[in-house]
Amino acid sequence: MSGRTGGPTGSPFAPHTPDETAAMLDALDVDSEADLFDIPDEVAFDGEFGIPQRDERTVRGDLAETFARNDDLTEFLGRGHYSHYVPAVVDDLSSRSEFLTSYTQYQPEIAQGFLQALFEYQSMLVELTGLPVANCSMYDAATGLAEAALLAERIRSTAGTTVLVPDALRDGKRGTLDNYVDGSELTVETYPYADNTADLDALADLVDEDTVFVYAETPTVTGAIEPALREVGDLAHDADALFCVGSDPVALSLLQEPAAVGADVVVGEADALGLPTSYGMGLGLFACEEEYLRQVPGRLVGKSEDADDRRAFTLTLQTREQHIRKERATSNICTNQAWVALRAAMHAASLGPEGLVALAEDCVRNAESLAADLDAVDGVEAPLDSRHHFREFTVGVDDAPGVAAGLREQGFAVHVLDDATLQVCVTDLNADATDDLVAAFAEVTPR
Amino acid sequence: MNFDQARFGDDTRNEPLLSEKDTTGVDPGENSVLPDDLTRDSLELPQISEPELARHYTRLSQMNWSVELGPYPLGSCTMKYNPSFTDAVAADPNAAVHPDRDPETVQGTLELLYGLQEYLATIGGMDAVTLQPPAGAAGEFTGIAVAKAYHQHHGNDKSEVIIPASAHGTNFATAAMAGYDVVELPSGDDGRVDVEALEAAVSEDTAALMLTNPNTVGLFERDIAHIADVVHDAGGLLYYDGANLNALLGRARPGDMGFDIMHYNVHKTFATPHGGGGPGAGPVGVVEELAEFLPRPQVRQVGSDGGALADADGADDAGDEADAPEYELFAPAHSIGKVHGFGGNWLVLIRAYAYIHRLGDEGLLDASAKATMNANYLASLLDLEVPYGPFHHEFAATAGERDAADVAKGMLDYGVHPPTTKWPEMVPEAMLTEPTEVENKRSLEDLAHAFNEAFADTDEELHDAPTKTTSRRVDQTSAARNPRLSWHALADDE
Numbered sequence: 004m005s006g007r008t009g010g011p012t013g014s015p016f017a018p019h020t021p022d023e024t025a026a027m028l029d030a031l032d033v034d035s036e037a038d039l040f041d042i043p044d045e046v047a048f049d050g051e052f053g054i055p056q057r058d059e060r061t062v063r064g065d066l067a068e069t070f071a072r073n074d075d076l077t078e079f080l081g082r083g084h085y086s087h088y089v090p091a092v093v094d095d096l097s098s099r100s101e102f103l104t105s106y107t108q109y110q111p112e113i114a115q116g117f118l119q120a121l122f123e124y125q126s127m128l129v130e131l132t133g134l135p136v137a138n139c140s141m142y143d144a145a146t147g148l149a150e151a152a153l154l155a156e157r158i159r160s161t162a163g164t165t166v167l168v169p170d171a172l173r174d175g176k177r178g179t180l181d182n183y184v185d186g187s188e189l190t191v192e193t194y195p196y197a198d199n200t201a202d203l204d205a206l207a208d209l210v211d212e213d214t215v216f217v218y219a220e221t222p223t224v225t226g227a228i229e230p231a232l233r234e235v236g237d238l239a240h241d242a243d244a245l246f247c248v249g250s251d252p253v254a255l256s257l258l259q260e261p262a263a264v265g266a267d268v269v270v271g272e273a274d275a276l277g278l279p280t281s282y283g284m285g286l287g288l289f290a291c292e293e294e295y296l297r298q299v300p301g302r303l304v305g306k307s308e309d310a311d312d313r314r315a316f317t318l319t320l321q322t323r324e325q326h327i328r329k330e331r332a333t334s335n336i337c338t339n340q341a342w343v344a345l346r347a348a349m350h351a352a353s354l355g356p357e358g359l360v361a362l363a364e365d366c367v368r369n370a371e372s373l374a375a376d377l378d379a380v381d382g383v384e385a386p387l388d389s390r391h392h393f394r395e396f397t398v399g400v401d402d403a404p405g406v407a408a409g410l411r412e413q414g415f416a417v418h419v420l421d422d423a424t425l426q427v428c429v430t431d432l433n434a435d436a437t438d439d440l441v442a443a444f445a446e447v448t449p450r
Numbered sequence: 451m452n453f454d455q456a457r458f459g460d461d462t463r464n465e466p467l468l469s470e471k472d473t474t475g476v477d478p479g480e481n482s483v484l485p486d487d488l489t490r491d492s493l494e495l496p497q498i499s500e501p502e503l504a505r506h507y508t509r510l511s512q513m514n515w516s517v518e519l520g521p522y523p524l525g526s527c528t529m530k531y532n533p534s535f536t537d538a539v540a541a542d543p544n545a546a547v548h549p550d551r552d553p554e555t556v557q558g559t560l561e562l563l564y565g566l567q568e569y570l571a572t573i574g575g576m577d578a579v580t581l582q583p584p585a586g587a588a589g590e591f592t593g594i595a596v597a598k599a600y601h602q603h604h605g606n607d608k609s610e611v612i613i614p615a616s617a618h619g620t621n622f623a624t625a626a627m628a629g630y631d632v633v634e635l636p637s638g639d640d641g642r643v644d645v646e647a648l649e650a651a652v653s654e655d656t657a658a659l660m661l662t663n664p665n666t667v668g669l670f671e672r673d674i675a676h677i678a679d680v681v682h683d684a685g686g687l688l689y690y691d692g693a694n695l696n697a698l699l700g701r702a703r704p705g706d707m708g709f710d711i712m713h714y715n716v717h718k719t720f721a722t723p724h725g726g727g728g729p730g731a732g733p734v735g736v737v738e739e740l741a742e743f744l745p746r747p748q749v750r751q752v753g754s755d756g757g758a759l760a761d762a763d764g765a766d767d768a769g770d771e772a773d774a775p776e777y778e779l780f781a782p783a784h785s786i787g788k789v790h791g792f793g794g795n796w797l798v799l800i801r802a803y804a805y806i807h808r809l810g811d812e813g814l815l816d817a818s819a820k821a822t823m824n825a826n827y828l829a830s831l832l833d834l835e836v837p838y839g840p841f842h843h844e845f846a847a848t849a850g851e852r853d854a855a856d857v858a859k860g861m862l863d864y865g866v867h868p869p870t871t872k873w874p875e876m877v878p879e880a881m882l883t884e885p886t887e888v889e890n891k892r893s894l895e896d897l898a899h900a901f902n903e904a905f906a907d908t909d910e911e912l913h914d915a916p917t918k919t920t921s922r923r924v925d926q927t928s929a930a931r932n933p934r935l936s937w938h939a940l941a942d943d944e
Contacts, residue, residue: 013816014809016531016721018890024820027827027891036819037701039826041670041840046707048700052572056810059535066804069565070544072558072774080548084792092500097725100518101511104532107727109524109870111926112919113455113862115464116514117726120507123468126936130495136935140728142584145791153627178746178788182595186629228488257478259490272791282559283549283792284729285584296933302727306940307929310914310922314463319929325587325623326873330632335623338585338717338732342725349507352468355497360478367483391484416551 015059076416077436081395081428082224083144083173084283085275087253087362088431093277093349102345107302107338111317112309118316121304121341124348131255132269133262134290138301140273140340141287145176147270148218148249149183150289150300150334154268155216155245156187157298157333163215163244166191169201173224175283189215199227199388199397201235214242220249221258225426226370226395227388228258236265251275252288252351254393257363267292277346286343297323300334302341362431366394369429369437374398376441377427382448387424395428401449409447415440453865455919456512464920465509468496469937513920515867521889521897523828525844525870525882526618526666528696528718530821535808536722536801545800549792553779560777563793564749566733566803573806573814574692574712575705576735580744582794586693589713589732590624590660592745592789596736597658597687597711598628599743599786606685608657614643616667616874618693621660630657637876641669641838649680656686663690663707664697666874666882668825668841678708687711687740692732695719696886697822697842700815710737716802723801731798745789746781818843820887824894828885831898834905837877844884846877852905853912854879859923860904862916866897 019027024036033039040047057065097103101116108114121139128137141147152166166184168177170193180191194206201219210217217239221229229235232248239246247268248261253275255261261269273288274281291299297320305319325332351359370392377385377398386396400406400423407419415436418426429437458465474497479489498506515522522529539545547556567579583589594611601608611625612633625632633651638644642665652659659681663671671677681688690704690712696719704712716722717730724730736744752775809817821843829836834847847869849857858868858881869883881901885894904912916922934940 014813014820014887016533017816017820017887018893019820020890023891024823027823031823031826031830036823039819039822039840040701040842041672042698042702043672043675045675046702048575048703048706052569052700052811052814054569054572054806054810054814056812057808059808062804062808063535063539065807066539066562066800067542067544069561070542070558072561073544073547074555074557075544076551076555078548078551080550082550084549086546090500092504096504096507096511098537099508099511101514101516102507103537103723103725104517105514105726106517106522106524106527106529106724110515110858110862110868111924112859112916112921113515113867114513115920116510116512119465119467119513120510121726122936126467126469126938127495129936129938130493135938142588142729142795143791145788146584146588173791175788175791179791182591182787182789183627185595185598186627228484230488256493257482257484257489259488263490280546280548282545282547282796283790284794284796284798285791303933303935305929306934307925309924311461313459313461313921315921315924317924317926317929319926319933319935322930325619327619329619329622330626332619332623332626335587335591335620335627336585337587337620338715338724338730339728340584341727341729342723343729345726349503352496352498352506353500353503356474356476356493356495357497359495360476360493363478364482371483391488411552411555416548416555418550 076411076414077433078416079427079429079433079440080416080418082418082426083272085394085430086278086280086432087275089277089279089350090353092353093346097346097349102342108318111315115316118304120345120348122316124344125304127348127351128288128290131252132290133260134269135293136296136299137290138299138303140344141289141301142340143285143287144249144270144272145179147287147289148176149180151247151268151270152180152184152189152216153187154295154298156189158295159215161243163213164188164190165213166216167194167209167214168218169194169196169220171196171224199223199225199390200229201231203231203234206235207238210238210242212242214244216245216247218247218249222254222393225397226392227390228393233264240265253359253363253366256359273347274343276350278343286340286347298333299323301336301339365431367391369434370394370396373427373429373437377444380441380445380448381450383444394430395426398425398427399423400425406448410443413443413447415443453863453918457920458509464513465506467937468506471496471498471502473497520866521885521893522867523869523883523885523897525884526693528884528886530721530886531888532721532723533805536804539804540797540800557777560749562800562803564751564777566799567749569806570714570733571735574714574735575703576712577738578741578744579733579735580748581733581799582745582790583713583732583734584790584795585728585730586713586715586732587620587624588789589734590620591627592734593689593711593713594624594628594658595786596740596743597689599784600740601657603784608655610655611657612651612659614661616665616876617660617662618691621691641667641876642671643677645673645676648677652680652684652686654685656681656684658687658689660689660691662694664694664842667838667846667877668844669838670842674707693718694843697818699818700811701818705737710740717798720802720805722798729795729798731795731802742783743786744782745787746785747779748782749777750780752776752778817887824885824887824889828883828894828898831895833902844882846874846880846882848877849879849881849905852879854881856912857881857904859915860907860912861900863918864900864903866900
């Protein structure tokens with residue numbers, strides 16, 4: 004027994020017995036593994052990292068102890084990272100090792116299972132967005148938005164360079180967009196919100212022949228459902244700019260499909276399906292019009308046939324990708340979020356259209372009901388706009404940081420937007436705690 | 451090994467699509483609390499029972515290759531065994547927190563992030579690490595953006611990134627995305643960087659040289675110290691592509707070789723599952739002069755300056771609550787900003803931390819030892835020619851007069867996944883093979899058998915291969931010529 008399951012004799016996952024190692028070294032005519040390394044002394048490392056080897060149980064115990072340092076708070080947090088209850092069947096099926104420990108489908112004959120699952124994921128996004136093409140994932144909503152802006156630059160023949168985004172855009176999206184366009188000719192400018200959605204008059208003044216890309220969100224970062232998507236799209240198209248809508252698959256199952264209001268591209272966070280709360284890990288959805296197909300970033304799965312004329316699936320249009328096109332690729336994305344996409348598709352399939360719509364309706368009803376309950380608390384105003392809401396809304400109080408700190412003492416986490424504004428997000432996972440949240444608000448809000 | 455992959459379905463198709471089971475059209479606006487003009491009129495998606503769903507995905511799973519099924523020796527992809535315990539660690543309910551939580555309330559999460567920053571800095575010989583990039587290519591982009599910010603900060607206007615011809619395609623795409631002109635460097639006769647060509651290529655326009663070491667045919671760049679001097683003397687930075695770091699664990703560190711920036715492919719080197727092609731994570735490490743340009747936020751211990759290695763034993767002290775250090779987020783002084791909407795692929799990072807924690811110094815050192823021994827042993831068993839050498843964790847055999855893609859299809863019927871084919875171009879009909887440390891002697895001999903048998907098959911046999919997989923040879927040309935990318939597009943087709 005080499006002890007390799009308990010260490011410390013080497014990697015616990017290298018399966019060689021000492022005899023095998025000796026035989027292999029003998030076959031290679033060297034005395035030790037170290038003799039196989041061709042590293043000059045001047046750059047060789049002969050120090051120690053000082054990381055002790057631990058057995059599996061110790062690692063799990065250590066990390067459980069570390070995570071236990073996180074405070075146990077009921078989160079009413081959203082602003083782009085959402086979680087809904089994920090059915091156990093999704094965890095179970097997606098964790099099958101044939102999915103979990105597989106890789107990019109470079110040999111389609113032996114990877115039909117994952118290829119079909121990704122084709123089904125793409126198909127669901129086509130249905131949800133109304134657009135004919137969806138890729139099989141970006142990293143998250145921020146990188147999806149950034150890639151969409153770069154797409155606009157590639158497909159536009161005019162000289163325009165301005166990308167227009169809401170001034171309320173989340174910092175993570177704006178910061179990522181700024182970095183992605185830094186190597187291009189594009190410049191990012193903002194248009195204002197009024198009543199927590201697009202200020203159409205202001206936008207109309209800003210859109211001109213220099214505009215290549217106009218981005219609008221629904222729901223917006225504060226949870227307002229954008230009532231004027233079509234008008235925003237018309238302004239974009241009048242200037243011959245690309246119109247991009249940001250959303251998520253749960254919202255899209257209820258809200259008017261973006262293609263119906265003129266969206267050329269849809270991006271967004273698809274992690275609302277399939278992923279638990281995961282400190283911001285995401286799944287970027289990306290869909291667009293057919294005419295941009297050969298400029299799409301990321302991987303695409305297409306239908307084909309095999310040598311027996313049976314239907315088969317394969318990665319396709321790879322001449323767009325970096326491993327073939329190098330510096331002329333549509334994007335540098337290679338590793339994507341395929342397994343997360345698989346989970347999102349499983350989650351959607353487990354709910355079905357009726358379940359998805361019911362979940363989305365709850366996102367509207369729960370938000371409206373919680374806002375009304377909070378509004379009834381002395382010193383609290385909710386919502387702070389006249390819009391319909393999806394999952395979340397803004398809340399006015401006199402001392403927002405103070406109220407948030409008070410709520411934290413009571414076991415709740417909410418967003419602080421500024422000195423007088425909080426934001427609260429309710430989903431199926433915390434809906435049963437809303438009465439307690441309202442009671443806590445009543446207790447900690449100065450009157 | 452005898453091998454037959456599962457098949458379901460009939461003569462015309464495999465397992466039906468979800469859309470070919472039961473679909474239901476609903477009118478979402480019908481009973482909505484929202485006004486009509488905000489809601490859609492129809493949504494048509496599969497509506498199937500849970501047992502059907504379970505069968506569907508179980509069948510799909512059986513139509514798919516994976517590391518837990520057998521060797522997956524894709525060169526430069528480092529498909530090693532993904533230990534199960536890291537999944538259990540990542541599933542800890544206390545790990546499921548929202549990224550907008552007040553840092554004071556997620557000290558456990560920040561402790562782990564800090565610990566991983568420290569581990570990676572130590573392993574790479576770097577001074578500071580960001581965990582934000584969600585994949586290796588995103589790490590490359592982050593690293594080059596940091597290099598650009600550094601040059602701009604110092605008033606240096608530089609326009610070029612030098613990349614060896616054999617480098618990963620992502621390097622080229624990344625440099626172009628960042629707005630740089632790419633200068634491609636030919637390989638020397640020994641398969642390594644041609645130092646004279648490099649000396650001729652560098653200039654005051656050189657922002658960086660992007661290098662993989664060992665390179666994409668498993669060769670260590672023995673002149674690395676000189677290469678670093680050449681690039682640094684021209685005012686450029688040296689970027690390390692971490693795709694092949696598995697070969698060097700515990701034996702050489704990019705920072706010691708003169709690299710200024712590197713990315714880590716934690717899903718490769720640190721064995722996190724990336725089912726079907728992702729998620730990965732591509733943390734970036736930099737030397738001290740570049741730390742102030744890293745993405746925000748970074749994690750540091752309260753009261754520390756945030757520099758790496760301030761307390762190498764920090765992770766060990768965590769068990770004692772009273773003495774537990776506290777952590778905070780901060781924005782580096784000249785941060786490039788964000789490269790991900792939130793903090794990156796957190797569930798991947800947890801697994802990588804657990805893996806490093808489990809292996810420790812000895813396990814990491816043994817991983818590179820066995821990975822390198824395995825590559826050399828496998829190469830020695832092949833009937834195919836293997837140019838260059840000596841190798842670290844991968845090598846590129848050449849199929850010579852045979853078509854490498856055909857040989858790969860032949861290998862499928864012998865119960866292994868074939869290597870990466872026709873890349874890098876410096877080896878004709880290349881079969882880039884990386885067995886990793888998780889194959890033992892017998893498994894390597896089976897792999898060699900598959901290689902040699904397929905290589906010896908007749909052209910007709912190879913043309914007919916594969917025969918034992920779910921699908922026979924898939925027509926990738928017609929798929930690209932006539933793209934059908936959703937079940938909606940199949941309606942006209944069938």
